[in-house]
Amino acid sequence: MSKPLLQKNTKYLLTWLPMVLLGCSVLFFLLLRMQAHHMQDKQLQLKQRNVWSSFTGTGGAVAPHVRGEYDIVKRSDTLSVGQGALRDTSLYYPDRAKLLPFETLTSRYTWNGDGYEVTVYVSSTEISHLIVKVFIAEAVILLLLLVAIVVLNRNSAKRLWQPFSASLQKMENYDITRNQPLDLTAETGITEFNALHKVIGQLVDRSNSAYNNQKQFVENASHEMQTPLAIIRSKLELLINEPGLTEKNAAILQHITEANDRLSLMNRTLLLLARIENNQFPETETVNISNLLPRLLADLQQYYDSFPSLESNIAANLTVVANRSLIEILLYNLLTNAVVHNTENGRIRMTLEPSRLSISNTGKVLQYDPETLFERFRKDSYSTKTTGLGLALVKEICILYGYTISYEHSNGWHTVSILFA
Amino acid sequence: MIDMRLLVVEDEATLLQSIREYFALEDFTCDGAATYAAAVNKIDDHPYDCIILDINLPDGNGLRLLQYLRRQKKDDGVIIISARNSVQDRISGLDLGADDYLTKPFHLSELNARVKALLRRKSQRSSDVLVADMFAIDLAARVATCNGCQLALTKGEFDLLVYLINNKNRVVSKQAIAEHIYGDQSDNMPSFDFVYSQIKNLKRKLKEKGHEDLIQSVYGLGYKLSL
Known part of the structure; x- marks a missing residue:
């Protein structure tokens, strides 16, 4: 599953960073407690020495029991507890009516031949409060740290990836057929992106040059074919003028002529396609489609005996700025297609609205995917009257001028629409 | 239209032959040249009523031949036959003084009709x-x-x-x-x-x-x- 890098990174941080921080907190807590314990130990040892020296210094005149501070007990037997080890205990304070936790240290001393057991106390309450407070402070800091890391990470990632997003945008808008260079910033300040831009730049240059070579090849190949086609055509014209032409030979010549004409037509259209792709129609003028369309229609109605019945609705004064011959080719191809691919006693419906032309014709259902209708050499197998390049040509002209072309089929009607905008 | 003299400049020998053969049926004298140099020689030797000129020649450009012709103040009619069919080629051909422009592959009957029209225009200036x-x-x-x-x-x-x-x-x-x-x-x-x-x-x-x-x-x- 694909997610934005930023989201992935945040998710990763949010998964692992709290765990790390939790682990650190536990460690911190343990270390804190250990240090506190150590500190109490030192405190108690110091206190014990002070109490004992005060006891011996005053010749035993010091009070032997101070609650929560120390106990001095005269004992001759062995030590009741392990010497020098810290112990937890609790003392009852009647004024506060509760047991309070203390830490004690008991040691054995000898003075004037008597054995004494000195136990000193230090309250655990403050230290444990301190531990809790420090721990809470630490937890708050870690939480703030977590938020800060995530936010900083997101912002810095956004900033760091900004050149990448900008380049992506440019690459998305890049269209090899438009023959434009892809201008990626050479210096992004990030080595990896600079390298990426350099590599993409080289890739695009190579693709451009391959694409241009291919376009040039089609154009050159078509040009080169014109002369042999001219030779065949001229020889055929000489042949039909030969005396003694038999009917059988005439039929053969008829077929050769038709095939050669189809070849010439195909070649001419391929050449035209290549020249449109190579931007060789720079001359433009204002073309009035509202006037042009009825003229072409009138011509075609003359040229075809079985011109389908026509309903047309042509809005006045639709003009486009374009190359006149290309617009004529565009309309002529659309119209002849609607005639040639029609059924017997078929119909054509044509609507020219401001900025939109729709031509519908009755006809057989397409034998191929309508998505590929505008591709080159796409045609029904039964059709020998076309080269299969007509709609590719129409599409190419639409691409050149930024018109939107669409096809739909419903209730036996094929409709091709062009949006001049 | 008798005694008209034509020159066909075309490097493709078989096409040149076809054109000459087709025009042989008219009452024309029809010369052929397959190279720029041969064409210059012919132009220097005779005035032609019409020159059918291919643009791509092995040793030079047909358009240069046209320039040469016009610099010599010769008003031979010129019909360009070219495999290139772009408005730019057509315009530069006509700008240099060509009378007509025909794209390959053409029909010989079409070429014939264009030649006849050109010759008529040249011989009958007042009416056509x-x-x-x-x-x-x-x-x-x-x-x-x-x-x-x-x-x-x-x-x-x-x-x-x-x-x-x-x-x-x-x-x-x-x-x-x-x-x-x-x-x-x-x-x-x-x-x-x-x-x-x-x-x-x-x-x-x-x-x-x-x-x-x-x-x-x-x-x-x-x-x-x-x-």
């Missing part, structure tokens, strides 16, 4: 009248007469008659006629319906003037106007 046997056709006024009687022709029939007269006594293919009349805008193969109906009407109108069978169909390949 095509006279052939019983026909007299004023191309400027678009009026056709047969034995002095005006023929009532539509635009298509008129163009067709002129085309057939320009190629008289030859079989003109129906494809050549269709391309001459329709132009070449569509990617669809031309419909010959219009050619058939125009021929039929023209034959009927000629028959009314007492000229039956002037136009014959040749096995469905094309038509021949015999004068």
Whole structure:
């Protein structure tokens, strides 16, 4: 599953960073407690020495029991507890009516031949409060740290990836057929992106040059074919003028002529396609489609005996700025297609609205995917009257001028629409 | 149009041969040149009424030959035949003083009609009248007469008659006629319906003037106007 890098990174941080921080907190807590314990130990040892020296210094005149501070007990037997080890205990304070936790240290001393057991106390309450407070402070800091890391990470990632997003945008808008260079910033300040831009730049240059070579090849190949086609055509014209032409030979010549004409037509259209792709129609003028369309229609109605019945609705004064011959080719191809691919006693419906032309014709259902209708050499197998390049040509002209072309089929009607905008 | 002198400059030998063979049936002297150098020699030797000029020559550009011709103040008619069909090529050819421009592959009958039109324009500066046997056709006024009687022709029939007269006594293919009349805008193969109906009407109108069978169909390949 694909997610934005930023989201992935945040998710990763949010998964692992709290765990790390939790682990650190536990460690911190343990270390804190250990240090506190150590500190109490030192405190108690110091206190014990002070109490004992005060006891011996005053010749035993010091009070032997101070609650929560120390106990001095005269004992001759062995030590009741392990010497020098810290112990937890609790003392009852009647004024506060509760047991309070203390830490004690008991040691054995000898003075004037008597054995004494000195136990000193230090309250655990403050230290444990301190531990809790420090721990809470630490937890708050870690939480703030977590938020800060995530936010900083997101912002810095956004900033760091900004050149990448900008380049992506440019690459998305890049269209090899438009023959434009892809201008990626050479210096992004990030080595990896600079390298990426350099590599993409080289890739695009190579693709451009391959694409241009291919376009040039089609154009050159078509040009080169014109002369042999001219030779065949001229020889055929000489042949039909030969005396003694038999009917059988005439039929053969008829077929050769038709095939050669189809070849010439195909070649001419391929050449035209290549020249449109190579931007060789720079001359433009204002073309009035509202006037042009009825003229072409009138011509075609003359040229075809079985011109389908026509309903047309042509809005006045639709003009486009374009190359006149290309617009004529565009309309002529659309119209002849609607005639040639029609059924017997078929119909054509044509609507020219401001900025939109729709031509519908009755006809057989397409034998191929309508998505590929505008591709080159796409045609029904039964059709020998076309080269299969007509709609590719129409599409190419639409691409050149930024018109939107669409096809739909419903209730036996094929409709091709062009949006001049 | 007698004693017209033509030069065909074309590097493709077989095409050159076809053109010369086709024009041999007219009363023309038709020379051929396959290279720029040979063409310059011929131009220096004779004035030509019409030069059919291919642009791509092995040792030079046809357009340069055209420049050379015009610099020498020669007013030989020039029809360019080129495999390149772009407005720019056409414009630069016509700017350099070519009279017409034809793109390969062309029909020889079309080339013939263009040559005839060019020669007529050059020889009859005041009016453009095509006279052939019983026909007299004023191309400027678009009026056709047969034995002095005006023929009532539509635009298509008129163009067709002129085309057939320009190629008289030859079989003109129906494809050549269709391309001459329709132009070449569509990617669809031309419909010959219009050619058939125009021929039929023209034959009927000629028959009314007492000229039956002037136009014959040749096995469905094309038509021949015999004068």
